[in-house]
Amino acid sequence: MRKTLRDIAHARAGDKGDTSSIAVFAKRPEDWPVLREQVTAEAVARALAGLVRGDVTRYEVESLHALNFVMTSALEGGVNSSLNLDSHGKSWSYLVLAMPVEVPSA
């Protein structure tokens, strides 16, 4: 069944300099394998195409059922030189949460 990631996950974005990080968490343990398999670094890079000009690195935290994405050259120069209204990239977690995912039918 096709859903958006927001149906099965929650996320929070943060920034340090020109690096953005977005942590994505499975809402239920049974959704964790879907995250691990489908929310790849490549998929996140596609969701943020144009915004992120550097690399996307994915870290897994099994004990929190979490994926942490770290993106370099991601904030149009960083919080104090970007002309984006959202110079911190706070809203970018919702670009990732808008990603389509295929969830096994119950």
Next chain:
Amino acid sequence: MLRIGSGAGFAADRIDPAVRLIEQGRLDWIGFECLAERTLAQAQTVRAADPAKGYNRFLEARMRACLPPALANGTRIISNMGAANPRAAAEAAARIGAGAGVAVAYVTGDDVMHLIGPDTLLQDIGMTVREFGRPLVSANAYLGVEQILPAIESDATVILTGRTADPSLFLGPLVHAFGWALDDWAHLGAGTLVGHLLECAGQVTGGYFADPGHKDVPGLADLGFPLCEVAADGTATVTKLPTDGGCVTAQTVKEQTLYEVHDPARYLTPDVTADFSRVRVREEGRDRVAIAGATGGPRPETLKVTVAFDGGMEAEAGISYAGPGAADRARLAADVLRQRLKDIAALRVDLIGISSLHGTLAAPSNLERSEDVRVRVAARTDDPDTADRVLWEVEALYTCGPAGGGGVRGQVRRTFVTHDAYVPRDAIRAETGVIRP
């Protein structure tokens, strides 16, 4: 068991949740984290204009509100509200607490302008200060527990620092209370998680979290700030006052655990290389979440320095269009602005309501039918006249632009750009002073 609360997560955070937490939380300590990356550069320019200023602009208001309940409940206060001028901040706090005989400690030594030269490498961009080429405003090293511990060990009720690693403000009292050694990496890692969860205040109690229908938060308008009940082994329970709004759940704690963390197994602070990669959270009651599993390894040998430069001026202005054809009229206004301001290299035009925050995406959203659209133009320049012209051109759209444009607002503000350098730990000369009544 130590009870430590959080009274602020940024420079202009609310004061009333901190007051309630001190009054009702039976706290041993409360920490106020008030310095973002560029806050200190702004404070440095304030100090340059007035040597008695340069500390957090809400310091006096916070002290007037928080000192009386802190004294009544035996709660000590620690904060980086000293910003660019910890000594002046301590003098200001001491004046407010003078009637009650309050001693205020301060820590200096984070200002390392003398260690920064033209050949200093800005590691995040791989350029030297000379190559970067903009005027230097401030350079402050992130101090850690080692540098602030003497102030914590003093008899001062209030401790004010400048640039300090955010979690260190909370780890310091834990190290002091439990007698952890400064190379006891496992405990320092566990305590760093406590500090990391507290440093953004309301972000672990339901702030920056609510998403109606997906993540509902009760009483968001009366959001409470968090406190941790910390055991001597570094495990802790995150909670809040039951009468405050917000919530502490496994989800809020998980989100904050990884907030602004890069490699979860290597979270670098001046105190420890913290390892959050095996953290466990467990809901043990309403608004009570137990945390365990954080640990750590040896601290880095260098300290991170935030080097701030003059970033020039940012001019920002907007005008709105609503009703039938609003999107087309807004696009026409944007075209006019791009033509009139085409000589400005660093220029951005957004259509708020159609495409703005995510406007740089390769495939931005395009809500053709929006009937309430704001044209926003932003520009960066070193020339004051150019900055003024951005505002002028937007205002001119009233009479020279598309039909029905309203609500012009604009501002020009000074900006700062920050980059990272690193200095040897032993180059830092931290000093502690205590101002007594």
